Amino acid sequence: MEKIVIIGGGAGGLELATDLGDRLGKHNKAQITLIDKNSYHLWKPLLHEVATGVLDEQVDNIYYASQGQQHYFQFTQGTFTDLDRDHKQIKITDINNQTDTIDYDILVVAIGSTSNDFGTPGVKEHCIFLDDQNAAIKLRETLVSKFTRFCSIIDDKDSTEQEKIRIAIVGGGATGVELASELPHMVETFGACGRNKMCSDLLDVSVIEATDRILPALPETTALSITKTLESRGIHVLTKTMITKAESDGFYPKDGQTIKADIMIWTAGVKAPDYLKEIAGLESSRSNQLVVKPTLQTTRDDSIFVIGDCAYAMQESGRASPPTAQAAHQMAKICYENIVNLLNNQPLKSFKYTDNGTIISLHDTAQGVIKLGGKSEMSVKGWFALIIHRLLYRMHQASLLGIFKTIRFARASKFMYKTKSTSIFSNRD
Numbered sequence: 001m002e003k004i005v006i007i008g009g010g011a012g013g014l015e016l017a018t019d020l021g022d023r024l025g026k027h028n029k030a031q032i033t034l035i036d037k038n039s040y041h042l043w044k045p046l047l048h049e050v051a052t053g054v055l056d057e058q059v060d061n062i063y064y065a066s067q068g069q070q071h072y073f074q075f076t077q078g079t080f081t082d083l084d085r086d087h088k089q090i091k092i093t094d095i096n097n098q099t100d101t102i103d104y105d106i107l108v109v110a111i112g113s114t115s116n117d118f119g120t121p122g123v124k125e126h127c128i129f130l131d132d133q134n135a136a137i138k139l140r141e142t143l144v145s146k147f148t149r150f151c152s153i154i155d156d157k158d159s160t161e162q163e164k165i166r167i168a169i170v171g172g173g174a175t176g177v178e179l180a181s182e183l184p185h186m187v188e189t190f191g192a193c194g195r196n197k198m199c200s201d202l203l204d205v206s207v208i209e210a211t212d213r214i215l216p217a218l219p220e221t222t223a224l225s226i227t228k229t230l231e232s233r234g235i236h237v238l239t240k241t242m243i244t245k246a247e248s249d250g251f252y253p254k255d256g257q258t259i260k261a262d263i264m265i266w267t268a269g270v271k272a273p274d275y276l277k278e279i280a281g282l283e284s285s286r287s288n289q290l291v292v293k294p295t296l297q298t299t300r301d302d303s304i305f306v307i308g309d310c311a312y313a314m315q316e317s318g319r320a321s322p323p324t325a326q327a328a329h330q331m332a333k334i335c336y337e338n339i340v341n342l343l344n345n346q347p348l349k350s351f352k353y354t355d356n357g358t359i360i361s362l363h364d365t366a367q368g369v370i371k372l373g374g375k376s377e378m379s380v381k382g383w384f385a386l387i388i389h390r391l392l393y394r395m396h397q398a399s400l401l402g403i404f405k406t407i408r409f410a411r412a413s414k415f416m417y418k419t420k421s422t423s424i425f426s427n428r429d
């Protein structure tokens with residue numbers, strides 16, 4: 001039986017494992033194995049909500065082992081470390097820190113991306129990156145601990161410490177903007193948990209962007225409108241501000257004064273992990289992504305497919321498909337069809353990225369554009385945009401769990417938000 005190994009159970013990899021399991025694993029036509037360094041999946045576009053306590057990772061996660069049991073794939077928890085193409089084997093480090101070797105006939109690399117600090121000095125040492133669920137939980141703990149400490153400063157009338165909590169976020173893309181817009185609400189919720197003096201006025205949040213505007217994926221008018229929304233909530237948007245260094249007290253721009261910060265967050269771009277660069281002689285891009293043919297097979301090895309953020313898939317437009325959940329989902333669907341076709345000696349399909357638009361959530365509202373049929377563009381704003389934004393997540397969930405379970409998840413999530421988001425903040429002091 002063919003052994004299909006998928007490394008990475010994220011936005012692309014878990015959808016693929018589920019589809020292949022249902023189609024091939026169920027009928028013993030292939031053995032599907034999913035490998036991930038974590039034991040559960042959490043949709044990455046929601047990480048800023050985990051970091052700010054809006055979303056409970058205990059409710060909205062999907063355990064790989066349980067998903068595999070229901071969809072006919074095996075799950076192995078471990079970190080992928082190396083590839084041996086001659087012997088068709090990968091190496092992983094398992095949860096006991098032991099090295100293990102896994103054979104494959106077809107390999108799919110879907111390990112996503114990590115933050116790119118572009119070699120900026122001090123960023124690795126002083127900044128928090130929103131790369132995975134562990135980082136999001138760590139950021140939440142850092143924020144809560146800072147808020148708690150700040151409460152004691154407010155109570156101490158003799159204190160000479162600063163009067164605001166300064167949070168600086170570098171990167172005016174979707175991640176930075178969505179995270180910034182949740183922070184005032186997070187402080188208000190924290191204040192509602194018995195710290196009456198805490199309110200969003202005590203927060204000093206900056207979104208720092210090197211180019212002349214935030215959100216380059218959106219039309220300029222939409223980006224400007226979102227800038228106004230952020231500013232109306234007291235968030236500073238600093239454009240044309242190139243950060244050249246980070247130190248423990250804040251960010252140092254190329255021109256102008258130091259941007260002092262108590263919490264420094266870096267969301268200024270992504271790259272594939274460094275160890276992927278030319279791994280086992282495969283062709284890679286400047287951002288360490290593995291270069292793939294239209295079929296999503298690597299240019300130098302047809303038995304290896306790559307999907308999602310770590311794939312460099314050139315499009316007819318002359319640009320590679322973007323590192324988004326939307327692209328990862330579309331790649332997973334084509335990869336699924338191509339693996340089935342490969343096993344049946346049928347011709348493979350070409351991946352063509354369709355941009356269906358971008359919507360940015362701004363806590364209680366959202367704004368962006370949707371592209372009907374990938375072409376004509378329509379601006380959306382307010383509750384309608386917020387519903388579409390939420391629907392994107394529920395559609396991902398539905399592709400993994402089916403409609404009925406997704407509805408149950410949505411109900412549980414709403415209920416837990418009301419009860420748990422306050423408990424995240426109230427059991428500390």
Ligand SMILES: Cc1cc2nc3c(=O)[nH]c(=O)nc-3n(C[C@H](O)[C@H](O)[C@H](O)COP(=O)(O)OP(=O)(O)OC[C@H]3O[C@@H](n4cnc5c(N)ncnc54)[C@H](O)[C@@H]3O)c2cc1C
Pocket residue numbers: 007008009010011012013035036037038041043044045046047048078079080081110111112113130131132174175178307308309310323324325326327328359
């Ligand atoms: C805060 C935030 C907001 C975002 N908002 C949007 C949005 O609104 N719309 C949108 O389209 N995109 C958005 N994105 C981008 C989107 O999340 C990614 O493009 C998408 O998740 C990529 O999917 P993927 O399958 O390639 O990788 P991921 O979803 O990142 O999954 C990678 C998986 O690989 C695993 N893994 C990594 N390394 C290893 C290893 N060495 N060994 C084993 N397993 C490993 C990880 O644990 C993870 O499960 C956002 C991202 C962030 C951080």
